[in-house]
Amino acid sequence: MFIQNNNANSAGQFFKKAGSTITMNGDTTLYAYPHIYGSDWINVEYYLDGELVKSTNEIPYTVQLSDIKGTHNLRVVSNGNNGTSMTREYQLVSYAPAEKAEDFSDTSYLNNGQKNAVNYTISNDIMTGYENNTFRPDATITRAEFAAVICRMMGYNVGENSTFTDTKYHWSSKYVNACVKADIIHGIGDNKFAPDNYITVEQAVKILTSAYGYANSKTQYPDGFMSAAQKYNLFDNVTSSRLGTDVKRIDVAVMLYNAAKN
Template identity: 30%
Template sequence: MTQTFYVNPVTGANTNPGSQQAPFKNITKALQQATIGTIIQLADGNYNADSGETFPLTVPVGAIVAGNETNKGNSVVIEGSGNYLSRTFAGQNVTFVMLNNAELRGVTVTNLATRGTAVWSESSTPTIANCTFTLCKREGVFATGDAKPVIQGNVFSENAANGISIAKNATGQIQNNICVKTGYGIAVSDTASPTLIDNKIYENRSGIVLSGNARPILRNNLCEKNTDDGLTVISNALPDLGSINSPGGNIFRNNGKFDLQNASSNRLVSVGNQIDSAKVKGNVEFTATPTPIPTPTPITNELKDISNHWAFAFIQELVKLDIIKGYPDRTFRPDATMTRAQYAALLVKAFDPPSKRTAINFKDVSANFWAFQAIQQAYQGQFLSGYPNNTFAPNQNIERVQVIVSLVNGLGLSASNTTVTTSFEDQAKIPSYAKDEVVTAVQKKLIVNYPITKQLNPTRDATRAEVAVMVYQALVDARRVAAINLPYIVV
C-alpha cells in the first residue's frame, strides 16, 4: 500500500507523524522514514539548511519526492549542497542523490556551492520530471556510471556550466526539456549514449556538445539562438542524426557561429533534419528523406520499457487489441508526452468515431500530413476541436484535462448524479469549461492520477501511459474490455 508523508517547512514539525494534518518540517526527516513506494509530498515553501535540511538529500529506491508539477516546481524551492563521493568523479557538491527507481517531480532546485550540481544519478534509474533547475554553479542534472535516467519536462535555466551532463556509460531518455541561458544546454561525453527527444535548447553558449566516444540519438530537438553552435561534435563522438526509417526531425537554426560544427574524426550523416548547409562546418553528409515505411508493431512482451511501469497492464492490453503501438526500437516510452495528432490517431483506433458534424480544413494540417484523416475523423466525431484561428496545433502536446473533456464529449458520457462534485487538492486549476466533464469522468472512473490521486494536474501535458489508461477506462465503461485494478484510478 502506498504511503504518503507530507512536509511543510512553515507549519510542520519533525515530531509530527507526517500526515497531511500534521506534516514533517523538512524533507530530511521524511526521507529517513521512506521505503519503496513512499510518496513525499512537499508544500509550497523554501527548503534549505535554515529549515533543517541536511544535504545531500538521498532519495531511496522506489521513493517519490513530489512538489507541484503544474508550475514546474516554481513554488517549491530547495536550495543547498552537501559532499558526495562519486565512484566515477570523486568528491562532488550535490543537492539530491537519486537511487534506483526514485523520482523527483515538481520542485525547483538551486545549488550555489562551488561546482554545485542539483541532481546526481550514478548507475541508477531515476525519473526527474517537471522540475526547474536554476542558478546552479555547475549543472542541473549529472548522470554517470551506468545511469539510465528519465529526464523529462524540466526547465534548466542560468546554470553556470551545463543544463544536463551525461557521462561515462550512461544512457537514458532526455525528453521535452527546456535548456536556456546556461553554458552548454546538454553535454554528452565519454561513451554515453542517451536518447534526446523533443528538447528545446536556446540562448545558451552552445546547444548540444558531444565529446569522447559519445553515441547519443537525437530526434525532434530544437537548437536555436545559441551564442556559439547549435550542435558541436568533437573527438570521436558520433551522434545518430536520423536514418531512412527514423528521420532525425531536429531543427538547428539561427545560432551565432554554426548550426552544426563537426570537429570530430567521423563523418556525420544527417537524415531528415532542418539545417542550413551554409552554417555547417566539417564533414557532414545530408541525405534526403523518402516516404517512411510503416513499422510493424512489436508484440507486447518485446516492449522493453514497460515491464516495471505502473501502467503496464493497461498498455499490454491495448497493444494486444492493436489500439496502441510501440516504437521501432521496441520501446513504448510510457512517460513521454503525446501530441494532439498522436492522440487523434489513438482515438480513431480505439473508437472509430462516426461523423456528427461536417469536416473543416485546419490551416496548419495539410492533406498530406500523416494524421490528416485521423484528425478529420476525431473532429467530426466531436472528440477534438480546433482553435478560434482555424488551427488544430497537431504537434502541440495534449493536456490531461483535454483528454478528459475529449473522452466525455466524444463518447457522449453524462454524470449519473449531477449533484456530486469533485474534490482535488488542485481543484481551482480545473478550467471552467471542463468542470462538468471532470465530474462525469470521475463518476465513470476515467481519470488516473499518478502518483497522488488527490492531485489532478489538469493543465500538465499528459503522458502516453496516462492517456493509455484513460482510454482503456473509457473502453471499460463501454463494456468492451475487463476492468484492471489500479490504485491511481480516481473513484
C-alpha cells in the same frame, strides 16, 4: 548502407542511412551504395555472423533479412573489378514486435493496472511501441497523435482531410477530421487545431469523455469534463490528472483502458 524502415511514418523516413547499429523488428531490407574508385563493376557480399547470406552485383545491391532475432554481426564486403575491396561492419539488433507490456524493455516498473492498459492498447492496435522495443510510457503525446489514437479506438471512418488551416496538409488531417465529424474536436479557435502541440490532461479528457458520451457540447470546460472523468474512473492508475499537465503515453493508455471497461 541504407536500411528500409518499415515503421516510418513518412516517405522521407522510409529509407535511412544506417549507423554502426541497425535495429529491426525481425525483418528488414538493406541497400548498399559502395563507391570504389577506378572500378566500373562491383559485387557486394553480405555476411551474417561470418556466414554468407547473399552475393549480388545488381544495383542497389539489396538483401532481405527475415526472421532475425537477437544481436548479430553484419559484415558487408564490396569487391571492385579492379581488385579493390571495401568492408563495413555493423551490429544488427532485432526485436520481435511487442505483443504485451512485458515484451517492452521500459515497462517493468509499471503497476499491474498500467500494464493491463498497455496490453489493451497494443492488442487492439490502438497504440504501438517503437522499433527499439520501447513503449516510452513517460513520453508526451501530441494533439494529432491523440486524435489518431481516438479514431482507432472508436473505429471512426477516416476519409476526408481536415479544414483546419494548420492541419489540412498534416499527416493527421484525416484523423482530426473524423473527430470533428464525431463532434468531439472543435479546435483552438481561428480555424486552427495546433496538431503538433502536446495535449494536456483537460484537453484529452474533453475528447475522450465526449467520444464515450460521458459529456457533451453543453458540459462546462474544463471542470465539467474533469468531473465526468472522475465519475467514470478514467483517472484510476494515471500518473497525473492535474490541469495543464501534458499527458504521458502511459496515461493515455490507462484512460482509454478505463473507458473501455465501463
